[in-house]
Amino acid sequence: MSSSNDRVVIGLDYGTTYTGVAYCDSQGTVRDIQIVVDWPGQHAHNAVNEKVPSQVAYGQIDGSPYEWGAWGNIIPPNTPRQYWTKLKLDEKSKRPRELRMLLALLAGDIGAMNLDDNDGDDDGDGNDDGPPAYPGKEPVDIVADFLTGVKDHVWRHMGEELTKTLFESIQLDVVLTVPAVWSDKAKDLTFKAATKAGFVGSDKIVKMVTEPEAAAIYTLKTLKSGPGGDDIRIGDHFVLCDAGGGTVDLLSYKVQSVSPYFKVEEAAVGTGDKCGSTFINRDFRKWLREKLGPKTMELIPPEKLREGSRIIREFEAAKMSFSGDTMKAYLTIPREAKIDDDPSLGIEDGDMLITDKDLRELFDPWVNKTLQLIDDQAAAVYATGASVKYVFLVGGFGKSDYLYKKVQEYCTARGFEARRPPFPWSAVARGAVARGLEPASGGLVDVRRCRYHYGTPVSQPFNPTKHIAKDAYIDKLTGERLAKGQMRWLLSKGDALSASKPRRVAIECCRTFTPDEDRHFGAQIAYCMKDDAPSRFMDDDVIPLCTVKADLSDVPESKFMRARTRLGGEEYFVAEFKIELLVDNSRLKFFLVFDGEEYGSAVPNFDA
Numbered sequence: 001m002s003s004s005n006d007r008v009v010i011g012l013d014y015g016t017t018y019t020g021v022a023y024c025d026s027q028g029t030v031r032d033i034q035i036v037v038d039w040p041g042q043h044a045h046n047a048v049n050e051k052v053p054s055q056v057a058y059g060q061i062d063g064s065p066y067e068w069g070a071w072g073n074i075i076p077p078n079t080p081r082q083y084w085t086k087l088k089l090d091e092k093s094k095r096p097r098e099l100r101m102l103l104a105l106l107a108g109d110i111g112a113m114n115l116d117d118n119d120g121d122d123d124g125d126g127n128d129d130g131p132p133a134y135p136g137k138e139p140v141d142i143v144a145d146f147l148t149g150v151k152d153h154v155w156r157h158m159g160e161e162l163t164k165t166l167f168e169s170i171q172l173d174v175v176l177t178v179p180a181v182w183s184d185k186a187k188d189l190t191f192k193a194a195t196k197a198g199f200v201g202s203d204k205i206v207k208m209v210t211e212p213e214a215a216a217i218y219t220l221k222t223l224k225s226g227p228g229g230d231d232i233r234i235g236d237h238f239v240l241c242d243a244g245g246g247t248v249d250l251l252s253y254k255v256q257s258v259s260p261y262f263k264v265e266e267a268a269v270g271t272g273d274k275c276g277s278t279f280i281n282r283d284f285r286k287w288l289r290e291k292l293g294p295k296t297m298e299l300i301p302p303e304k305l306r307e308g309s310r311i312i313r314e315f316e317a318a319k320m321s322f323s324g325d326t327m328k329a330y331l332t333i334p335r336e337a338k339i340d341d342d343p344s345l346g347i348e349d350g351d352m353l354i355t356d357k358d359l360r361e362l363f364d365p366w367v368n369k370t371l372q373l374i375d376d377q378a379a380a381v382y383a384t385g386a387s388v389k390y391v392f393l394v395g396g397f398g399k400s401d402y403l404y405k406k407v408q409e410y411c412t413a414r415g416f417e418a419r420r421p422p423f424p425w426s427a428v429a430r431g432a433v434a435r436g437l438e439p440a441s442g443g444l445v446d447v448r449r450c451r452y453h454y455g456t457p458v459s460q461p462f463n464p465t466k467h468i469a470k471d472a473y474i475d476k477l478t479g480e481r482l483a484k485g486q487m488r489w490l491l492s493k494g495d496a497l498s499a500s501k502p503r504r505v506a507i508e509c510c511r512t513f514t515p516d517e518d519r520h521f522g523a524q525i526a527y528c529m530k531d532d533a534p535s536r537f538m539d540d541d542v543i544p545l546c547t548v549k550a551d552l553s554d555v556p557e558s559k560f561m562r563a564r565t566r567l568g569g570e571e572y573f574v575a576e577f578k579i580e581l582l583v584d585n586s587r588l589k590f591f592l593v594f595d596g597e598e599y600g601s602a603v604p605n606f607d608a
Contacts (some may be wrong), residue, residue, distance in 0.1 A: 011432025041074030147197035214431030267449030268380035550600030
């Protein structure tokens with residue numbers, strides 16, 4: 001990196017299992033971006049160098065001031081540690097069974113993995129969603145402690161590369177990456193953790209970019225500047241497949257602009273599922289259990305089956321070298337198993353043979369699930385009248401040659417082109433830097449797709465062909481037969497949302513009340529993740545989001561419509577108002593508007 005520049009862009013990809021950091025001077029291009037690879041504590045057998053494990057361990061709890069324990073690769077074996085803390089930053093994404101199982105993978109706890117693959121969320125084992133909390137520390141503090149270790153190492157690394165004096169004098173631009181579906185609250189907690197760690201400060205310019213956007217911009221820029229790059233044209237559609245450790249996430253885009261900067265719009269609502277490479281490790285443990293038998297497996301200490309243990313490291317090496325061709329690898333069985341030689345099982349001198357056939361059986365269920373997700377995204381693009389030109393593959397699972405070969409075969413059969421950029425595992429960190437090298441205004445994605453339906457329940461005139469009997473009731477003032485809890489959707493899943501132009505939508509509602517009744521009104525707001533939105537609020541797929549509360553006590557009675565009951569002729573009032581939704585750069589705000597004035601609002605910790 002040249003020492004003549006006065007600004008350096010740093011990309012921080014804090015991930016659930018691994019974290020990566022990239023950097024480049026302000027005059028560089030995407031091909032000049034560097035990645036931190038000299039993480040402390042790595043050994044010759046550890047092939048992981050583009051990233052560091054997102055883990056932190058503390059000293060003994062004895063009432064003494066905070067004592068730094070260890071982080072990343074330098075945590076000693078069998079030491080209790082905090083991991084997957086990133087998931088705790090986003091409360092709305094609690095998925096008990098999935099999280100318990102993935103945590104069990106890291107811990108090597110076979111019994112907690114629910115090996116029968118039951119789809120139920122509650123497996124009844126009473127396990128918590130994550131590792132034991134460290135007393136006195138919230139998740140944001142644990143993340144901050146981990147990021148402090150990362151920051152200190154990165155600062156030393158860059159100080160050595162630039163010289164300490166020069167590094168301390170230059171402007172730092174830091175770009176943080178966050179999941180696309182995270183709430184504003186989760187983004188804020190990420191920002192706070194980075195601030196406490198020292199990545200954010202008055203002497204630094206800080207930006208935030210979503211992980212898919214970062215991966216997309218890196219891939220586009222890399223391929224555009226390489227052989228065949230001119231093939232990327234305005235109007236092209238591509239599917240970005242971010243195949244990671246725990247999940248595979250997909251988004252489809254349409255290219256709007258190529259020069260001077262890429263601009264894209266989302267072509268379909270993003271999708272994803274739990275089928276990352278961690279699940280291959282889960283199935284490996286099942287395979288090992290079937291080979292050795294339950295009694296032998298019980299002899300092996302749990303720590304000898306955890307992520308980072310010798311047998312898992314050896315399996316990881318075999319997994320990453322597997323391309324589908326003929327191969328053999330040997331795994332060291334923990335000595336506690338006291339296993340005898342067995343040629344039929346490929347066991348000799350404490351080593352077990354694993355072949356390409358074994359690996360194919362472990363890979364294929366998750367590879368096929370990934371291909372199905374790609375196919376679903378392609379179908380969503382076709383539904384808009386367009387066609388897919390490229391499938392871009394990134395992520396930790398994305399660097400698997402076997403997965404890439406299968407994606408290539410899938411694409412060739414359908415007339416697509418499969419592309420994988422250099423360094424697919426660190427594509428997000430590198431893409432964060434690529435975004436930071438561009439002008440401050442704007443971003444890669446100009447048009448996004450609404451990920452959910454948003455609406456409010458209302459009462460409608462009862463129609464026996466449309467409504468169910470148990471929703472029917474008689475309004476005590478109007479005497480009209482109505483159906484309660486019928487959803488009016490303000491915004492639908494898949495609606496186009498401009499990144500630069502706010503969008504405001506509204507529906508008209510009314511409320512009847514007597515002169516003696518309270519004028520505090522409330523409107524329940526709900527959302528639905530399904531493609532087809534239900535018509536009833538009580539449907540299991542309709543999820544309450546927030547409530548808009550309004551006080552119309554000070555509104556003169558002359559502002560309301562007057563009416564009288566059919567029986568008795570008693571006077572009552574009708575308040576006609578609107579429920580409005582403002583979407584500004586994917587952020588949501590709901591309003592209750594009466595007579596052109598806003599009387600109440602609600603801002604959920606949620607993005608459209």
